[in-house]
Amino acid sequence: MFLIKIADVIIGIKNKYEWIHKQCTDYIVKNGTPEFMVSATEQELFQEQQCADRPYAKGYLESICVYRKICSQLPKYNAFLLHSSVIEIDGAAYAFSAKSGVGKTTHTKLWMNLLENRAVVINGDKPIYRLNKGEFYAYGTPWAGKENWNKNANAVLKGICCLKQSLINEMYSIPSCDAVDELYSQILIPFEKENALKMLELLDLLVKTVPVYILKCNITQQAAELSYSTMTKEKCNED
Amino acid sequence: MKIKNGFVVRKIGDRILAVAIGEVSREFHGMIKLNETAQFMWKQLEDEKTFDELLSAVLEAYDIDEQTARKDVIEFINVLDEGGILERA
Numbered sequence: 317m318f319l320i321k322i323a324d325v326i327i328g329i330k331n332k333y334e335w336i337h338k339q340c341t342d343y344i345v346k347n348g349t350p351e352f353m354v355s356a357t358e359q360e361l362f363q364e365q366q367c368a369d370r371p372y373a374k375g376y377l378e379s380i381c382v383y384r385k386i387c388s389q390l391p392k393y394n395a396f397l398l399h400s401s402v403i404e405i406d407g408a409a410y411a412f413s414a415k416s417g418v419g420k421t422t423h424t425k426l427w428m429n430l431l432e433n434r435a436v437v438i439n440g441d442k443p444i445y446r447l448n449k450g451e452f453y454a455y456g457t458p459w460a461g462k463e464n465w466n467k468n469a470n471a472v473l474k475g476i477c478c479l480k481q482s483l484i485n486e487m488y489s490i491p492s493c494d495a496v497d498e499l500y501s502q503i504l505i506p507f508e509k510e511n512a513l514k515m516l517e518l519l520d521l522l523v524k525t526v527p528v529y530i531l532k533c534n535i536t537q538q539a540a541e542l543s544y545s546t547m548t549k550e551k552c553n554e555d
Numbered sequence: 556m557k558i559k560n561g562f563v564v565r566k567i568g569d570r571i572l573a574v575a576i577g578e579v580s581r582e583f584h585g586m587i588k589l590n591e592t593a594q595f596m597w598k599q600l601e602d603e604k605t606f607d608e609l610l611s612a613v614l615e616a617y618d619i620d621e622q623t624a625r626k627d628v629i630e631f632i633n634v635l636d637e638g639g640i641l642e643r644a
Contacts, residue, residue: 493570496568501585516565520566
């Protein structure tokens with residue numbers, strides 16, 4: 317058993333395999349009272365494997381199963397998973413959301429090339445966002461996709477960019493109804509009713525408070541320049 | 556016919572969604588977008604209704620001709636049936 321702190325929530329993990337313990341190294345806390353405990357049964361690992369695309373080690377299966385359980389509880393704490401890559405620059409966080417394979421990693425690399433030492437990837441795949449005094453913050457977690465880009469850090473979320481593959485680069489902000497359509501498939505609706513309803517409330521607040529954009533982009537540096545300048549520019553008076 | 560238990564309708568941003576919660580989410584993943592008329596029909600179908608009862612309710616609530624209403628009702632029921640959302644006594 318060990319304790320981790322993600323998104324300022326202390327969670328107890330009862331692990332059977334060492335893998336998850338090592339994975340969580342940067343997020344382990346020695347003291348504190350866990351808000352809740354999570355563990356995965358052998359039966360659940362078996363089911364996890366059944367849904368997987370190829371065979372995985374038990375330790376890895378335990379890790380993904382535990383993370384899903386953690387994320388199902390987080391809405392209680394005004395926090396949730398959004399499948400995305402999130403970068404911090406100058407104290408603000410910018411997220412790129414898309415299903416796997418569209419180009420979150422590629423676009424993240426373009427930003428890192430563009431911004432060099434000024435930018436940090438908070439999490440490359442499965443960050444947590446948490447509402448705090450009316451603003452959403454992005455938090456690093458040890459679950460961070462293939463590249464495992466993650467940092468135990470947080471920053472206020474200033475924009476979400478939904479990526480689409482395209483030959484030419486184009487970016488525009490979208491109204492909240494379209495933002496819901498884009499983001500709904502990239503969140504996790506918990507099984508338990510109370511948490512599920514809370515998740516929907518959080519999504520409502522998210523699309524009302526954080527600007528959401530569509531970015532149709534290729535893989536040239538110009539794509540990153542466009543998304544960076546669009547999301548970081550000061551809001552102008554629109555009339 | 557009637558909508559299965561376990562769905563909730565919520566306005567999220569400016570989008571009205573019907574979402575499966577709990578047990579029913581094992582069968583139905585994702586969400587259904589509802590426009591104003593669809594939301595009205597959804598509400599009607601939370602209680603047992605026959606096709607004709609639903610059609611009359613739509614005709615009463617909206618200023619449309621029967622042919623258009625009939626088409627809307629059929630389309631909506633088809634969408635619900637594709638998702639396996641309706642139960643029939």
